[in-house]
Amino acid sequence: MNEQEILAKVPTGLFIGGGWRESADAARLDVEDPATGAVLTTVASATPQDGRRALDAAVAAQAGWAATAPRARAELLRTAFELLTARAEEFALLMTLEMGKPLAQARGEVAYGAEFLRWFSEEAVRVGGRWATSPDGATRLLTMRQPVGPVLMITPWNFPLAMGTRKIGPAVAAGCTMVVKPASQTPLTMLALAGLFAEAGLPPGVLNVVPTARTAAVMAPLVGDSRLRKLTFTGSTPIGKHLVRQSADQLLRVSMELGGNAPFVVFADADLDAAVEGAMLAKMRNMGEACTAANRFLVQEPVVEEFVARFAARMAAERVGRGTRDGVTVGPLIDATQREKVAQLVADAVAGGADVVTGGSALGGAGYFYEPTVLAGVRPEAALMREEIFGPVAPVTAFADEDEALRLANDTEYGLAAYVFTRDLGRTVRVSEALEFGMVGVNQGIVSNPAAPFGGVKQSGFGREGGPEGIDEYLSVKYVGIAP
Ligand code: NAP
Numbered sequence: 438m439n440e441q442e443i444l445a446k447v448p449t450g451l452f453i454g455g456g457w458r459e460s461a462d463a464a465r466l467d468v469e470d471p472a473t474g475a476v477l478t479t480v481a482s483a484t485p486q487d488g489r490r491a492l493d494a495a496v497a498a499q500a501g502w503a504a505t506a507p508r509a510r511a512e513l514l515r516t517a518f519e520l521l522t523a524r525a526e527e528f529a530l531l532m533t534l535e536m537g538k539p540l541a542q543a544r545g546e547v548a549y550g551a552e553f554l555r556w557f558s559e560e561a562v563r564v565g566g567r568w569a570t571s572p573d574g575a576t577r578l579l580t581m582r583q584p585v586g587p588v589l590m591i592t593p594w595n596f597p598l599a600m601g602t603r604k605i606g607p608a609v610a611a612g613c614t615m616v617v618k619p620a621s622q623t624p625l626t627m628l629a630l631a632g633l634f635a636e637a638g639l640p641p642g643v644l645n646v647v648p649t650a651r652t653a654a655v656m657a658p659l660v661g662d663s664r665l666r667k668l669t670f671t672g673s674t675p676i677g678k679h680l681v682r683q684s685a686d687q688l689l690r691v692s693m694e695l696g697g698n699a700p701f702v703v704f705a706d707a708d709l710d711a712a713v714e715g716a717m718l719a720k721m722r723n724m725g726e727a728c729t730a731a732n733r734f735l736v737q738e739p740v741v742e743e744f745v746a747r748f749a750a751r752m753a754a755e756r757v758g759r760g761t762r763d764g765v766t767v768g769p770l771i772d773a774t775q776r777e778k779v780a781q782l783v784a785d786a787v788a789g790g791a792d793v794v795t796g797g798s799a800l801g802g803a804g805y806f807y808e809p810t811v812l813a814g815v816r817p818e819a820a821l822m823r824e825e826i827f828g829p830v831a832p833v834t835a836f837a838d839e840d841e842a843l844r845l846a847n848d849t850e851y852g853l854a855a856y857v858f859t860r861d862l863g864r865t866v867r868v869s870e871a872l873e874f875g876m877v878g879v880n881q882g883i884v885s886n887p888a889a890p891f892g893g894v895k896q897s898g899f900g901r902e903g904g905p906e907g908i909d910e911y912l913s914v915k916y917v918g919i920a921p
Contacts, residue, residue, distance in 0.1 A: 440761070443530050449480040451487055451648070452631040454494035455641025461486045466621055466650045471537040471769040472759035472804040480624050483649035488616070488659050491645035495587040495614040496664045498642030503584045503612040505640075507562045514558035514609055516637040521551040524633070528626065532597050533760040535623045537768035537805075538723055540760055550599035552887035553903065557606035560908050564611065577919040582912040584612035585690055586666030589659050591680070592627070593672045594620035594771055595726045600671045600694075601627050603891070603902040605634075605644065611911035613667070616645045618656060620672075622771060624648035660684050669910065670694065671728075674851075674896050692900030692910050694728070694892060696825050697853030700846035701731035701882075702868070704839075705739040707858035708880070713747045715882030716831070719856050721755065721809065722883070724767055725829045726775075728897075729854040729876070729884055733822050734833040735845050741835040745813050748831065749794040752809040755829075757800065769804040770828055776805040779828035782821040783810060786832060791815040796830070817845055825851075839864065847873045852895035854884050875901075 438446070450457035458481070465479035483491070502510075521528065529543035538546070566581040588608050592600040601617060608615050619627035624646075631646045649655045659665060660683045668684050670677055671694040684691050701719055703712045719731035736744045760768035770776045780799050787793060796810030807828050815822060815832035822832060836842045846855060855874040859865055869877045875893040876884040885891060890901035900910050 438527055438530070440530065440534060443527055444478050444534070447478070447531060447625050448628045448632050449478060451481045451483055451491070452628065452644070452646040453487065453491045454645065455635060458487075460484050464650070466624070466648060468535055468625055469622070470534055471771050474803050477534055478625070480628065480648050482651065483647040483655050484651065485655050485658055488647055488649070488655040489662075491616045491647045492587065492659055492662055492664060494642035494645050495616050498614045498640060499587050502614050502640065502643050505612065507564065510610055510612065511558045511561035513637055513639060514554045514561065514606060517634055517639075518551050518554035518558060520633050520637055521547065521554065521630075525551075528598060528629065530761070531629055532623075532626050533768070535625045536594060536597055537771065538760050539765050539768050542723065543760065546596055546599050549885065549887070550596070550602040553599070553602040553606040556887040556903065557610040557908065560607070560905065561610035564908065564912065575920070577921055579917040579919060581915050581917070583915055585911050585913050586613060587664060588613050588615045588667040588669060588911065589656075589665055590615055590617045591656065591668075591670045591672065592617065592619050594623040595723055595728075597623040597626035598630065601630060603907070604669050607902070607908040608911045609639070609643070611908050613911045614643045616647060616659065618647055618649065618652070621648060621650055621652065657683060660689070661686060663687060666690060667911070668692075669900070674898075677898060690913070692902070693898030694900065694902060695853075695896065695898035696851060697728040697730070697893065697897050698732045698823070698825060698849040698851040699729055699854040699856065699874075700849075701734045701856040702842050702846055702858065703734070703736040703740065703744055704842070704857075704859040704861070704864065705737040706860050707740070708860060709740060709744060709747065711880055712744065712858040713751060715856060715858060715878070715880070716748050717751055718882030719878070720831050721767065721829060724770060726771065726827050728825075730827070731831070731856060731882070732826055733845075734831055735836050735842055736833055737842070738835045738837055741833065745794055745811060745833055748833075749811040752811050752829075752831065753795040755809045757806050757808065759804070767809055767829055769806045771805065773805055775827060776807055779807050779826060779830060782824065782826055783812065783830055786812050786815050786819045786821050789816050789819050791819065791832065817848065823849065839868065843868065843871050847871075850896045851893070853893035853897035854878065856882060
């Protein structure tokens with residue numbers, strides 16, 4: 438399917454109660470191609486009334502869905518996994534169009550995103566409880582795990598598919614119904630996914646999708662609605678904090694997957710080929726627009742020059758352009774604001790004494806492109822060492838020993854992912870234990886894996902997605918005491 442065909446086919450309504458509708462005031466929201474700045478299409482933009490209708494549908498479907506046999510929920514997820522895999526090319530192209538990532542990476546996201554549906558299809562039939570005798574022998578303790586209830590899911594633009602399936606998969610498996618609000622910049626992939634779930638046989642009301650340009654006005658009443666039981670959010674730390682405060686009135690169950698500031702630590706004993714390969718993956722996946730993106734490269738003094746030279750050569754060889762073009766490895770940033778932020782962070786580092794080894798500029802013309810950039814001699818106090826860069830920029834700082842590496846690595850309010858390259862087993866253990874992060878990649882530049890618990894500590898949030906832990910976020914434990 439080509440671009441026009443895919444855009445002609447994608448649903449652009451609100452998906453509520455199993456059907457497609459216009460918004461109550463017929464408002465539409467433009468979806469832009471970040472590689473050109475052109476409007477691709479428009480989608481219905483929900484009003485607060487539409488948001489409420491979506492929650493009405495989720496509430497109405499909750500009891501029936503919770504009572505569905507686990508095997509039926511598992512089979513449904515499996516069917517959705519197979520449909521998504523069969524349509525990988527369509528979904529990949531759609532994602533590249535609305536988000537910008539190169540097609541090869543979009544295909545990677547479809548495979549990764551689909552795996553959550555397969556993984557949780559396998560978990561749906563393994564939700565158990567336990568039976569115990571109380572210590573005094575007087576009673577029996579039965580525990581059961583039940584669906585939390587209707588869930589509100591708010592997702593970001595950087596992984597339009599996977600950030601959704603990582604929540605939808607376990608919620609469907611656990612027996613929860615949901616209202617999903619995708620990022621307003623990338624609603625198309627989620628709308629297409631809703632269509633796919635309907636085709637797979639998901640009953641009306643279990644999954645509702647409401648893109649909107651009036652985000653705060655539509656979300657606040659839902660977060661405050663006493664029928665909602667859980668909020669799960671992936672996005673920036675400031676919005677996450679705002680939502681935690683908002684959800685406090687109802688004491689909602691909350692999961693927060695927030696921002697990161699990942700250190701990428703290379704010790705002198707590391708395999709430098711593997712470290713450079715890992716650096717490319719950890720930095721350049723999604724043009725650096727990933728919460729797990731390596732944000733600070735900390736390299737031990739004896740190898741820092743060689744690492745910088747090799748890494749910069751690889752960065753300079755990247756091909757920047759529209760993600761649909763053959764051979765392109767780096768797409769545009771999401772919008773002009775994001776590109777301006779990246780440019781300012783680089784300018785600030787350079788003013789503070791950093792050297793530009795390669796790149797260092799925004800590209801002219803249409804779209805929001807920025808050159809792959811390596812900066813050497815960056816001071817730890819520079820703004821881009823403290824904030825998420827969210828762009829293809831790699832600042833490198835040298836360190837002397839393990840203590841200094843750990844001090845620099847942990848010197849951040851964030852705690853999502855960290856990467857370490859070393860061949861020393863003792864150091865692997867010491868450093869992995871001492872890093873204050875939810876995920877550590879050792880000698881690998883990717884930590885995301887559907888079979889592993891994804892999530893952070895400190896200001897990167899709480900809750901885990903994926904792995905056997907992922908379904909717990911959608912279940913609550915009930916205990917029944919039985920006198921024999
Ligand atoms: P964002 O600005 O926080 O937006 C995320 C979502 O929240 C969007 O759907 C957005 O809607 C919505 N939102 C904005 N204001 C809201 C409000 N007042 N009430 C309710 N919802 C609101 O983040 P982003 O720029 O899209 O995404 C990038 C951030 O996500 C980065 O910080 C990144 O690290 C983080 N992230 C974290 C993970 C993780 O798993 N830890 C994964 C991916 C990304 P609109 O689009 O309509 O504004």
